[in-house]
Amino acid sequence: MTSVAFLRIDDRLIHGQVIVGWLPEIKPENLVVVNDNVAEDAMRQDLMSLSVPPDVELEFYSTSDITDEDVNESSFILVSSPKDAWECLQKGIKPEKFNVGGMHSKDGKEEIFEALHVDDEDRKYFDLIIKSGVEPIFQPTPQNQPKRLGDIL
DSSP: OEEEEEEEEOTTOSSHIIIIIIHHHHOOSEEEEEOHHHHTOHHHHHHHHTTSOTTSEEEEEOTTTOOGGGOOTTEEEEESSHHHHHHHHHTTEEEEEEEEOOBOOOTTOEEEETTEEEOHHHHHHHHHHHHTTOOOEEOSSTTSOOEEHHHHO
């Protein structure tokens, strides 16, 4: 089991809130994107790397390839769904802070809070995460008031 500084669910993965808001707040040595689609898409990886500061190492893994040996206590893990976050937890990755950011509107998802849309699969994996003893906090940016996800669900 390896502790990491921060695990964030955000369906946009790397974007302004992450780069301008969370990276300065967390100050990670590395940013680890765990996403099956991005792990296989060199162009998306190149585009994402353009916005990451040079002093932060950027790495990409699929959910099947990530292990707790690929991260350390100063890692910032970024996933796009509760399912991907659950996969990380199952690999022995233990976040000090579990952050839920934007999960945006898509067909079949209901809005339960501003910028937080979930479907039955999301609820299933959030339930598994919470029952495992991890407490996800919904907080899109460091400036937003943190809210326990269990209270919103």
